[in-house]
Amino acid sequence: MFKRARSLVCLCVAAAIASPTLSVANDIELPDIGTTAGGTLTIDQELIYGDAYMRMLRNSQPIVNDPVLNEYIDNLGHRLVANANDVKTPFTFFMIRDRNINAFAFFGGYVALHSGLFLHAQSESELASVVAHEIAHVTQRHLARSMEDQARRSPATIAALAGSLLLAIASPEAGMAAITAATAGSMQSQINYTRSNEKEADRFGIATLAKAGFDVKAMPRFFGRLADEYRYASKPPPMLLTHPLPEDRITDSRERARHYPPMRIQPALDYHLARARIVARYAGIESEAALDWLDRTEKKAKPELVPAFQYGKALVYLDTKKLDQAEPILLELSKQDPTNNFYLDALSDLYIAKKEASTAQTMLEKALSSKPSNPVLTINYANVLLKQDKYEDAIRVLQRYTHDNPNDINGWHLLSEANIALARGDEDLAARAEILALKANWNKAIQYYSQASQIAELRSLKQARYDARIDQLMVQRDRFLSLQ
Template sequence: MTRSAPIQSCLAGLLALALALAPALAGAQGLDLSLPDLGDPSSDVLPPSEEARIGQEMMREIRGEVDLITDPSINAYIRDLGARIAVASDMPATEFRFFVVDDPRINAFAMPGGYVGVHSGLITAARDESELGAVIAHELSHVTQRHIARRIAAYEQTSLRTAALVLAGLLIGSQNPQAGMAAATTGMASGIDSQLAYSRDHEREADRVGMRILSRAELDPMGMPEFFQVLLNDNRYRSQPPAFLSTHPLTQARIADARAMADELKPERVFESPDFAYVRARLAVLVADNPDQARNIFQARVESEATPGDRYGLATALVRSGDPARATTIFEGLDEARGEHEMLYLGLAEAALAENRVDDALGRINAGLSLFPDSVGLQVTRIDALLREDRARKALALTRNLTHEHPEAPGIWELHARVASAAADPAESALAMAHYYAVQGDLRAGLSQLRRVDPASASASQRSRANALRDRWESRLTPPG
């Protein structure tokens, strides 16, 4: 289940953290917190290499403390949408790492080094892909405009790596008050909640840049003010504001400005992927307290409106609640009414596997892959089907291909490790787990996994790969100069 830690407050609090740490760590004098000029985002306010190190340190500390969504289809969708938006920005898409946090609150956050987390609550609350894309574009803008880097660099007397570790400690402490690291930082962190929000200037800049990015990505820039308005309206009926509002203050004037800009920036063509409705529904089923609850919710929606997304959600819930035969009927009806889609083939395959009809499942998967060869969800489900037939060596060849195609996806590396273990290849399993930790920023854990590669049983290729990774990661962990 989702932990209750205020992730967004910790991650957005780099400025406040530096303020709290500066006197304790470096004896700094009073600092000017004003921001009269945002400056050139390309200026070297903080070396990108150091920013990457800070991001890696933060990911290493919080990786074990935050529940992440592991579903391959959902993660692939967010990576694809994030890459589509990032390509339209001023930074290479390869510099971003997108992941989904299992948290019902409506939020997204960006960390140093291009790590971008999207809450499950944001995906299920967005009404269309442009609204979801708007929040992602807004967070990317905080990265491209170096807002976080500027906050850190404003406090030159503070140890940057120590700041990152203490920031992660604040996150861990909010989830586990007994954590020793948090206990050491509680005093420094107290009294700074009022300073956690991004500055108004940063927010306005992220709005403007984010909507330009949306327009270039052929999404509707109006998604930003529309979703902001939903959040502001929803806030009137809550005892606590939505998480996004706690670090991204909203006013009607700001929404009006965003709406005016969106009118000017609307692209000639807006394309929203049909994947969104299916992914949103699938995620809602996965994060529900139990499959029966999800089935009841989607059954009520289908009876009142019966959108394709709601029908897909009902079928997905039926697979997980023990009625795959009825789910198959719904999936097939969607296929006839809406046309072929990889998520429908995935649902049909999962329904067949739920009834242990492995051959039928493989037939559905192969048919889907003939039309959608890049579908990660279908490829992973095929691997699951092969493992059920004790064809681990065949599955291992497929997971190896997936790691080449998606080298930055931790879930793919974890799957490759599991399949390698089933195929009795411990060296390959250790190498895969090393990558699993490394792509999440934990190079030390990756190096620990490399020590599991036994030279006596590993192949020459595996020994060579282990040595190359060890040299590369140890070099990255060694401070310059």
């Protein structure tokens, strides 16, 4: 479900909290690798900043709200986090629809992956090497360390410093433009610090890869291929602006990987399923071009990976309403692997398109009996109930879902849709208010909840719930504004 990510206007992520007079090009000397960062931000403060940045990103970037891809990224990321050192924050992994190769991490354990990264990483271990590197940036608190040194040398507020740092990470072209306007000495101090951070993140990342059971040689292999491809490019991808790849860094990572015993890693089908889904739905190419890529890549693939390319083609057929071509492929794939969420999600879409939502309901109920509360299955199940006009049932499912997954915009959208169908204006307003709050639109969210409270029966439990939520949102808004 949720076949296409909505295109949002790209705004500067840090604009709402960065000082307009502060440039990334401040003449600074950044801290040594051993600095603890305790003098600037506490872990709790990092969590507050991270939450604020994430809300701003939801409002400014084309975040991919795809339940199946989110589950895959989340599982991969937390497999790595479980094997990382110095983990002090929870981690959140998400994808931005952008064909440029990039990944970045920021306060509070948030790690963003561009969809273009999947098009260049040829294996799950290569993707995992990038994710492990970003996890290390968080666990080693590289942003906080940089802020610690800047706070000692600059009269700017912590909020402005934090904003400028995020600008350089999330909008590397803007960050690099500011750096090139600085003096040569300032540029060199920035680059040297970046390189030392990158090497440290590589070192911790390789250790995490090994402990998590991935191929450690994937890191120098992917980075080396990236460096070779863009060595003479006039406009390198954003990842190379924020993560420079000088030869000594690649050599260093290759030497570190050599000290680990060789591992025989089987190809990960789920990675290639995710990759095929991105090609079919998020690469920004026409259906014929997607089918051509899937065909060409399938011919070179190992037999065990062929289902991924068949799945990708089925999605293209499904999205172009060629249901007769999509159905036999999906049925065969499901027969081979009946509990695979990639296939169950696509079959759910197929049955809805064929006006056979009851078949999808039966299929999902069976799947949920073995994987209760699974987010992918649950959100599809709620959608199937809506398509059958079973609004009360859908609302019961979605109330539980949004309680367990409050940051998933999909759940709130469906809850709004169900309440609109039942003419429950107050509950619709409340669901839309939650979406607004997730995008840092605090005043509008509070306004919607206030309207819902006015509609609700006087002194009812529902009205009390709305009023309590208004109080919570006002506290969150004031905390968010205090960061400016």
